Amino acid sequence: MRKTKPIGTVPLPVPTGDLALTIHVEYESEDFATNAPAAPGNVSVTFSVVGTLGGHTIDLGVRRHNVPVRSLPADLDGLVATEAVAGLIAEYRQRITDLTIQLARLGVATGEGIAVVFTVNDLEFLRHCLMLTELRWREAIQTAEAAAQQPDPDDPSEPGFINIRPTPVGFATAARLFGAELARVEKLTTWAGQLLDLARDAAGDDEDPQ
Structure with a gap:
């Protein structure tokens, strides 16, 4: 049975301060748990960093999988300096940069809005509501366009x-106004869908129930 334990925390400078990065190691061999430097050369572990x-x-x-134990130093500073862990920290920093760029493309990482935390379920429900709103605006447009073509009833x-x-x-003017609202909701639906894709990628969930 594989076990995971934290082995140290290092600061990662970010614009808002230092992000605490905890280095975790995942292993099976009890040799690593009791005496890592003296573990057999064929023992390997998995490292991860979590902020x-x-x-x-x-x-x-x-x-980072299959890192040989034999090549690892015993102290945290030495471990952070190894190619395996240093590469993980660099990759974590790059993923934060990539995520910021993606959010900026979606219009989220700007000075005109605030960051809001949504779960995958939240975003699925939000997109569902927006799609229903699109349907209602389309129905309103069809009704107004049809009414514009009908003679006045003698009621x-x-x-x-x-x-x-x-x-x-x-009626034609109303249809055009409804169309503008529909375009606005369609834009929001697309935006919510992009955020949902991003949230699913982060959660490792590729399923789309719709």
């Missing part, structure tokens, strides 16, 4: 009331 900021864990899936008004029906031009 922590404000009490929140940031696991970006950075792993008598009820006592004390006056029937006022929009003109064909009025």
